[in-house]
Amino acid sequence: TGNQWGYGKDDGPSAWNTNYPVADGDRQSPIDILPHQARHDPNLGPIVLNYDRCTSINIANNGHSVVVEFEDSDDRSVIQGGPLDNPYRLKQFHFHWGGKGCHGSEHTVEGNSYASELHLVHWNAVKFKTFGEAASTSDGLAVLGIFLETGDEHRWLHMITDALYTVKFKGSVTDFKGFNPKCLLPSSLHYWTYLGSLTTPPLHESVIWIVVKEPMIVSEKQLGKFRTLVFTGEEEDERTRMENNFRPPQLLKGRTVRSSN
Ligand SMILES: CCc1cc2c(cc1OS(N)(=O)=O)CC[C@@H]1[C@@H]2CC[C@]2(C)[C@@H](O)CC[C@@H]12
């Protein structure tokens, strides 16, 4: 019914342009990042995250990913600096990941993908009244992308993975208070930045992407817990494991990727 889309053979990324023609647009995401072709821009200052008063609300399975939502009625948690002209409010974060042993990041670096990618989503509440309006207007959103690489266990990710069993099925939501995503960030916030889009339908070309160079390290066991989620609802017969929920890299179409120092 309607614009059902997914990551399968028939409803996956190669079919999205049928219902969402912007899929073939000029500023689509993700992209393959070529560090040596990125323009180092000395005017690009550091990214500043003011998350200390952030208020997480819940964790949910929306049938495409697992999402943690935040209270965004004021500027209690914002990202600013870097390529941004205004502070952008933290709205939610979610992940994209692969199957066992496969890769699952959306952005790639010189053709190499990481095991997973975390997206911290922010919206320009200075210029727009609502998240929905910002999400459908150029540069209304700023998404901070963090790669996840497998290795040692991440000391704080268990706070997310321990809650995943409560949102196994599409449409499930549970309280998730007091979580500050600053604990997930790598030590360095050096980044690449470029103008792009949502990476899922409706694929609005509204995102200033800020992709952090240094990955966060998580264990295979922690990553495996994401794969206990399913795309399907509890009432449905089949249980389709939630994995490989990533869009492959899209054409750069002449865009410039800038690099912080
Ligand atoms: C940037 C994070 C984000 C926001 C949205 C989507 C997907 C998103 O993930 S991603 N990977 O960062 O692009 C798909 C659904 C979109 C939503 C933004 C707000 C909407 C466009 C609503 O207005 C209607 C559909 C919504």
Ligand SMILES: [Zn+2]
């Ligand atoms: Zn995403």
